[in-house]
Amino acid sequence: MSTLLPTVPDATGHYGPFGGMFVPETLMTPLQDLAVAYEEARQDPSFQAELDDLLHNYVGRPTPLYFADRWTEKLGGAKIYLKREDLLHTGAHKINNALGQILLAKRIGKTRIIAETGAGQHGVATATVCARFGMECIVYMGAVDMERQALNVARMRLMGAKVVPVTAGQATLKEAVNEAMRDWVASVDHTHYILGSALGSHPFPMMVRDFHRVIGVEARQQILEKEGRLPDLLVACVGGGSNAIGLFHPFLNDENVRMVGVEAGGEGIVPERHAARFQGGKLGVLQGTKTWLLANDDGQIELTHSVSAGLDYAAIGPEHAYLQSIGRVEYTYATDDEALAAFKALATTEGILPALESSHALAYVEKIAPSLPKNAILIVNLSGRGDKDVEQASKYLL
Numbered sequence: 001m002s003t004l005l006p007t008v009p010d011a012t013g014h015y016g017p018f019g020g021m022f023v024p025e026t027l028m029t030p031l032q033d034l035a036v037a038y039e040e041a042r043q044d045p046s047f048q049a050e051l052d053d054l055l056h057n058y059v060g061r062p063t064p065l066y067f068a069d070r071w072t073e074k075l076g077g078a079k080i081y082l083k084r085e086d087l088l089h090t091g092a093h094k095i096n097n098a099l100g101q102i103l104l105a106k107r108i109g110k111t112r113i114i115a116e117t118g119a120g121q122h123g124v125a126t127a128t129v130c131a132r133f134g135m136e137c138i139v140y141m142g143a144v145d146m147e148r149q150a151l152n153v154a155r156m157r158l159m160g161a162k163v164v165p166v167t168a169g170q171a172t173l174k175e176a177v178n179e180a181m182r183d184w185v186a187s188v189d190h191t192h193y194i195l196g197s198a199l200g201s202h203p204f205p206m207m208v209r210d211f212h213r214v215i216g217v218e219a220r221q222q223i224l225e226k227e228g229r230l231p232d233l234l235v236a237c238v239g240g241g242s243n244a245i246g247l248f249h250p251f252l253n254d255e256n257v258r259m260v261g262v263e264a265g266g267e268g269i270v271p272e273r274h275a276a277r278f279q280g281g282k283l284g285v286l287q288g289t290k291t292w293l294l295a296n297d298d299g300q301i302e303l304t305h306s307v308s309a310g311l312d313y314a315a316i317g318p319e320h321a322y323l324q325s326i327g328r329v330e331y332t333y334a335t336d337d338e339a340l341a342a343f344k345a346l347a348t349t350e351g352i353l354p355a356l357e358s359s360h361a362l363a364y365v366e367k368i369a370p371s372l373p374k375n376a377i378l379i380v381n382l383s384g385r386g387d388k389d390v391e392q393a394s395k396y397l398l
Contacts, residue, residue, distance in 0.1 A: 013202020
């Protein structure tokens with residue numbers, strides 16, 4: 001297990017057979033240059049000091065590790081801790097990565113920022129950091145997602161971002177990524193693409209992971225202070241996989257810490273009605289990376305579905321594919337109904353409204369916690385707050 005951390009990704013951006021750089025020729029040199037620039041920034045103490053200062057004073061880190069005592073008592077098993085990324089500025093973990101990437105964009109002289117967004121939280125985070133650093137901001141968002149996440153669209157526009165509706169295909173996250181990639185090909189000389197999850201071509205999966213490692217680094221220190229030992233289980237939802245890899249990565253070499261990623265089971269594991277890539281998915285290439293994805297027998301990307309706009313992506317980040325292949329992380333799924341039930345359970349038991357994305361992880365906790373001993377310790381990443389989902393959840397729960 002000790003070989004995991006230093007060996008992935010390799011110099012070509014591969015995590016075992018996964019990852020890589022599957023992009024148009026026009027993007028190869030910019031991506032290679034970005035990888036070099038990031039490596040230099042990562043080793044520059046002044047870059048890290050500026051990022052740490054902003055994470056603390058602008059974003060609100062460290063986030064609390066909260067013992068959910070009433071939910072623990074209700075479920076009757078393991079002690080449940082919530083890593084409160086929902087308390088960050090903008091309401092989700094996404095700001096960690098957006099802040100790191102805009103500092104990198106500033107460092108390499110880019111003046112225009114583009115991004116894609118599904119649930120809108122990454123779009124809001126990107127609009128936020130662009131306002132903070134005075135950069136032009138264009139966010140591509142599926143027209144379907146714009147309807148169900150209208151609050152976040154308004155937040156982005158209020159901060160000066162141009163939100164471009166994408167009507168092609170299913171008009172959700174995959175199509176938004178496509179449009180952002182087209183823009184970047186045509187404008188790469190002055191534009192940086194702040195990709196929102198641990199997916200896409202190298203070096204994005206590595207960069208996004210590194211900017212989110214702060215989640216797991218903090219959680220590790222906090223649980224040692226509170227309990228005097230490491231947790232038995234870590235749980236996080238997985239769309240592209242940024243919040244999950246951020247929590248998991250600092251614990252990968254701790255063999256006794258079990259980790260579970262929870263995908264979107266939608267309406268059940270039926271083609272085009274879910275987004276659980278490890279349930280009937282296959283190996284393929286999508287939007288710059290080789291990974292597990294949902295495709296039909298002809299290789300065409302399947303439609304996806306989730307009650308959560310942030311989890312209905314057809315591929316999973318390549319490092320997650322790697323971790324699943326070597327058996328280090330387990331992956332399961334929660335259905336729409338299970339996620340909604342968990343949303344309500346946390347709201348009524350702890351007075352916390354979780355994002356529908358995070359509610360998928362909470363749904364797994366509802367299942368597993370009662371079966372664990374009372375001295376077991378479980379940390380679940382509460383990756384975002386549910387303000388953006390109140391209207392949608394209300395349709396089902398009120």
